[in-house]
Amino acid sequence: MAEPLKQQIAEAFVEPACETNRAKSEAARKKGCAKPLMPGAAAGGCAFDGAMIALQPIVDVAHLVHAPLACAGNGWDNRGSASSGSQLYRKGFTTDLTELDIVMGEGEKKLYRAIREVIEAEHPAAVFVYATCVPALIGDDIAAVCKVAAMRFGTPVIPINAPGYVGSKNLGNKLGAAALIEHVVGTMEPEAPGPTDINIIGDFNLSGELWQVTPLLDRLGVRVLGSVSGDARYRQIAMMHRARVTMVVCSHAFLPMARKLEERWGIPYFEGSFYGISDTSAALRRLCALLVERGAPEDLLARCEALIAEEEAKARAALAPYRARVEGKRVLLYTGGHKTWSVVSALQELGMEVVGTSTRKATEEDKGRVVEIMGDERHMFDNMAPREMYTLLREARADVLMSGGRSQFVALKARVPWVDVNQEKHEPYAGYVGMVDLVRAIDRSVNNPMWAALRAPAPWEAGAVVAAVAPLVLAAVPSSKTDFEDC
Amino acid sequence: MAEPLKQQIAEAFVEPACETNRAKSEAARKKGCAKPLMPGAAAGGCAFDGAMIALQPIVDVAHLVHAPLACAGNGWDNRGSASSGSQLYRKGFTTDLTELDIVMGEGEKKLYRAIREVIEAEHPAAVFVYATCVPALIGDDIAAVCKVAAMRFGTPVIPINAPGYVGSKNLGNKLGAAALIEHVVGTMEPEAPGPTDINIIGDFNLSGELWQVTPLLDRLGVRVLGSVSGDARYRQIAMMHRARVTMVVCSHAFLPMARKLEERWGIPYFEGSFYGISDTSAALRRLCALLVERGAPEDLLARCEALIAEEEAKARAALAPYRARVEGKRVLLYTGGHKTWSVVSALQELGMEVVGTSTRKATEEDKGRVVEIMGDERHMFDNMAPREMYTLLREARADVLMSGGRSQFVALKARVPWVDVNQEKHEPYAGYVGMVDLVRAIDRSVNNPMWAALRAPAPWEAGAVVAAVAPLVLAAVPSSKTDFEDC
């Protein structure tokens, strides 16, 4: 592994701003967050995957994967980040390294030519070049190629050095964000930076979730200047250093980036969430408070409160009709971070019972909050093996699983409703309106009559009963010569 | 049957302008054209069907069928007349007479209310009310209802009195056209009648055929004022009396209408066809000549010739590449009237051989023309029973059948290509460009490799041969221990 990459990785692991890390002892902290992977029992994406997830939603950039086919071929066009502008980010570009390229050591040359070709064909705002395992192994100097290409072709060419084998998806998120800080942020200036310009980091605008929130910001006069990476343009990354406040949305992995923005350009940041009514309100409050601290007009606070009052009332009114339909339903939550803690209180408010929550990826603070909301620790668990979860659900110890796609089929195969609250979901659940959509989705799922049909025994199984609406059996009446019309 | 209808029918049968009729003796002429139908061996639509076919393509009219369900329910939305404007004509309106309506004698009242409802809902240019068998049998006075409704609602309401049992589709065409003359033509005046305004009668703009021709007319400065009924508006029918010339396209049934236009308003007419290159040219020539006779500028003739020369050259150039592909193919033509005679010469010009043509619906003049084109009468036949045609085709005595939809499956089931040249076809074949489209369709059909596959015997049939590209059979080689990689 090249030296600079090693350094970057080490840096990513030593993360003072990471709340998990802060809670650790000095010694534990030095070991970093990486867990050793167990062959035959590992799950989850690699660092390259993480880098792609973080950056690929930047819409006007050509994302070029320097790799044999699998990395791009198996990995492109698989997420639902929405764009209001360029669709370039949805295209999959790769150098498709072949055996010949590798044997002949043609990797760097091919990359250089591919950069030229993609610039000529697409005129992108920039080219992001993703390093992967094989080029790293054969020692391609991607940074050097990018540098030469950028000079030669007059287009920014940014090396994203996160080959898969160096670590997890989470690490890849960090390495991707680090590349932005190193190569992009601060390279352009906005026309008219304003006192209410902000950065939003860690929202991917999945199915348009960002747009469930930006109308609220619009009404407050708050402008999203920089974004990583929902519906973001390259220029927005380049101008991030001029925002007044950074909000990190539901993502520990992006904290280092926010910290760098604070260190280098003095931009304060906070972590917040747009999932759930109270978290959305809290995020808006915090945002406005920080903006006022940084010079925005004082009345922003009052306007924010008015907006919150209005929107919360609207949302609660919209939620009311669903109470009777979801009340008493038992929810099993299985997802990382505070993404779903955010909705727990909202679900409880509607009379739903959260019977269990995973604490994977959760910080101590997260855990504390769960205890606070749920009363005790009994319902917290760390990882749950698929078979174990299947058994729990098959025994009907929960009415619905809310999780990411990975456990989808555990629930479905156990004949239990499943609501997607992760990155692959097809509905946006952010902000006040999103909360209503989420509850509507839960209602639609748990009250589908299909579940009862699926759980009923097959005709050949023990316990199969004659259906409630049995077909009428006409007794044979050979003696009664009913007078049927005889043509 | 009401007296006025009887009279109309009689009038329709006594048709001096009909060329078939002209050729008959006085006595034969008085018997009319109706053939007695044989129960169990009758085919074809009824008078109501014919009236609908003639008038339904008038686009901005509400076509209201006064009948039990079958007449409209089984008969609407089944033809491909195209509109450049209103889509109202594609809607099916009916009084849907029920047993109760009939028993209670509510037919007239229901019709009146239906007229009101359709006017209120659709604001049509006019309502055409079609009489059918049941109301005729129970004695509904449709004409009276229409009259009252028209006065009351301020919208023209035209009775089309052609109940199914009075006769054939052909008769219905005539009765429909007669209703236009009686109730519509002459009721409105064009803003600026011109010396090159014409009527086109009998083209239904199927799949846009009219539009294959109107660009030619546009280039000559000829305007289609009146049209029955392709892409026609009600106003165009009402203004027909101001045209200078009427062209009757491929339709004996519409001759009475043209004759009435001549008798009442002095508009000369001619029969012509836009199928085939030479017929298209002939029609344009005749049209321009008649217009000049009626006062159009003399130079129209020269411009017409120039246009014809240019378009014919273009068409022949476009046809040339198909010669090799269709040359020598034997065509069986099965359709009525001169619709297809028009294309015979064009097909022959491309080296195709017309091995037979039906003379159903053909006039003596038509027949004479066939003899002229084809050399003798040997290839003419009147009707051909499906089984007979099947046998002929199954024995491969023709390479392609060109006909209407009725014989489609005779050809297909005999594994012989079929080209639709009738009203249900999905491609327009009119004018010069249409001729190229037709030949392209023939090429596509006769040269489809599917036919050979279909005619080849099944694996279990006698004569089944091993396919040309047989799969490689590897001999079993138990002794030669080929050294396969063993991993």
Added chain:
Amino acid sequence: MAKLIHPRRALSTNPLKTSAPLGAAMAYLGIEGAIPLFHGAQGCTAFAMVHLVRHFREAIPLQTTAMNEISAILGGGEQIEEAIETLRKRAKPKFIGIASTALVETRGEDVAGELREMLLRRSDFAGTAVVYAATPDFTGGLEDGWARAVEAIIAALVPEGGPVLPGQVNLLAGSHLTPADVEEVAGMVRAFGLAPIVLPDISASLDGHLSEDWAGHSLGGTGLADIARMGRSVATLAIGEAMRPAAEMLAAKGVPAEVFGSVTGLAEVDRFVAALMRLSGREAPAVLRRDRARLADTMLDTHFQTGGLRVALGAEPDLAVSLGGALVGMGAEIVAVVTTSGLSPAAERIPAAEVILGDLGDLERGAEAARAQILLTHSHGRMMAEKLHLPHVRCGFPVFDRIGAQDVCRAGYRGTRAFLYEVANAMLGQLHRPRPEDFGASRPPMEFDHAPPPPASH
């Protein structure tokens, strides 16, 4: 129980209904060597034939008694006799099924009586079975005509019962079943070792197959000898509420009957399978168990699309019950439904609050008002689908703007599975990418957009 709504209007806009005689003709075509014969004016037949040809894409041997001005007044007994004579001469049918039309029924002739007398007189017609069903266009629709034809066949051709033939089962197939549906359901019966007599069996005649010769009558269908044995079956299984009267006629001959309102949907097919297990005394075969496990999986995969789906449905009662029921069972809501005929109790069993006995015009208004998301009806619905931007799953009769309607199977475990895929994929085919407008959000300032530079020179 749905509330039946009879719209108070005189005008029908864009008919949903197809006429009863056409339904009878379709049922008759499910008999071997059959020619359906319309007793009416030539036009009725021509319209029906075009309709049938467009749907099945087959030559349809449908004939007419060709009533004219005179016979329409004086009665058409002679026309029938002449028609039978002609048909026998030309096409040698084994079976002629007569369906009356409005023209004849308006006069109220005793056609059935005349026919009986004529057949007695014309012993030379003995080689051809002739059946008559009263199917005036002004009463009911296709489904009713089909049912009347089946009843007429049973009345005329099934003698009183005799010794029971073990394993023989009558399968009365409703008009809402496609040829592929009939084949699937009959296949399920056979899978239990039972021998079904399917009446009518359009799976053998209207399935779309290329034969080696031309015939002027149906090729395939229920054999007359089989029909004659129906009184001796172990049981009658009737698919569709419209088949109930026919099932009752067979019950009167000694054959116990069960009516299945639907064989689409997991629970509905389970009920049918349970009956087959009872009748046969056998366990369900492995292939059926596998089919059920696959359907269950399909339900899991498709319920994301069907859950909460707002459906507009225009279909005859039995079809509406079958497809509507299957979708409601998957969490969909039938927000607008129009059916054709209130004669059948099935109309009230369509799973919706209100059912309109009306036309596509009613359905269009209802679908728009209720913000339906998908349309299920026959091909004539394509104009409203286009106008309301709804995906359109074609079902019922006629389907003329797609090919292979006769091969679409929505019955049994396998058919239900295909149907759920069809509906889910119709919805997936509509999905558009989210746009800021959808949320009332604005686009980022133009300033942020990248203006492509002129191509770099190198």
Added chain:
Amino acid sequence: MAKLIHPRRALSTNPLKTSAPLGAAMAYLGIEGAIPLFHGAQGCTAFAMVHLVRHFREAIPLQTTAMNEISAILGGGEQIEEAIETLRKRAKPKFIGIASTALVETRGEDVAGELREMLLRRSDFAGTAVVYAATPDFTGGLEDGWARAVEAIIAALVPEGGPVLPGQVNLLAGSHLTPADVEEVAGMVRAFGLAPIVLPDISASLDGHLSEDWAGHSLGGTGLADIARMGRSVATLAIGEAMRPAAEMLAAKGVPAEVFGSVTGLAEVDRFVAALMRLSGREAPAVLRRDRARLADTMLDTHFQTGGLRVALGAEPDLAVSLGGALVGMGAEIVAVVTTSGLSPAAERIPAAEVILGDLGDLERGAEAARAQILLTHSHGRMMAEKLHLPHVRCGFPVFDRIGAQDVCRAGYRGTRAFLYEVANAMLGQLHRPRPEDFGASRPPMEFDHAPPPPASH
């Protein structure tokens, strides 16, 4: 013979190809009680798993040796051993199929040798069959990986032949066959009284079925005992050119083999049926004859849409030969075609003048230039279909934006019939009503238009 075009460019835009290890994993999943294991970094497995899950909508038991910075340099023998140990403990698989990735093959380790030695040493692993295929991502695509896996299975698990087992036939199923295809083809073999051993049999594992329990390995698939008997079959029928090397391996063990480039299309299925007649010495059963007659009729009904149809096709070689061949046999023209791998002779047999070994970017350019009217490729093609306004028939892998890809059957008489309907209906779904503009015609003067009056008062 098509001319193979290798585009001269460094950039691949919108990959058509799926990686070879994924293909191997898919093949391994067709073995009973199997867990595929990628020898590579964790990410390779995660990507492949997501891909497989999105297509099949099933939990996929795919595991990884989880190579890291250190093992990537030092070699991963230990990783494999540890992975097998863990998998055996946790999921009790009967079979572990290892596929290598680019990461491992770049170093060029002798994994096969190490594995052989390790398995000898670890006799406690004996209850689990372990197979290894070299499938570097940088060579070939899914089809090649699948083929290598099948070859590895045969090499490792099929002993030398013995006495022939009458009626037993090997059916080598190519990667281009869906589970439904495999079921259809195997059903045809069974219809002749033959007993096929299908390798691999994804119709029993990836068909989408709901089972009664959770398993960490494949449920269903080819049994290991069956595989062990493959050397004693009467014959091998290989579907797809990519299965030829595997067929040759079995031929070397004494089993004569036939390779069928395609089982889609009338002539192609006829050829397969003829082989079954020869092998079984039986006549074709009635149901198959009926299926053929139906297909013939479907050809008649659909040729109006397929004749002259300009097709853009993006698929792996065997799939391109199958679907492209069937369409060309129906009068269509493949005007733009891209395939993934030139390793198979099938690439040259795709019925087109030129075949590009490229990506969807190439296909998009080609389709636009050649004015294609329809697109056949996997789900990633949807963007180009949208851009070029082409109807898009989804085929191959992955299909993630429609449900039920595993249940789409395009093989055999029945599958071909469904495929032709699918293509014809895709075209019919596109038809727009003719407009005057289409012909360069003008609209009638406004003067003729009816201006609706205000509603009449009454």
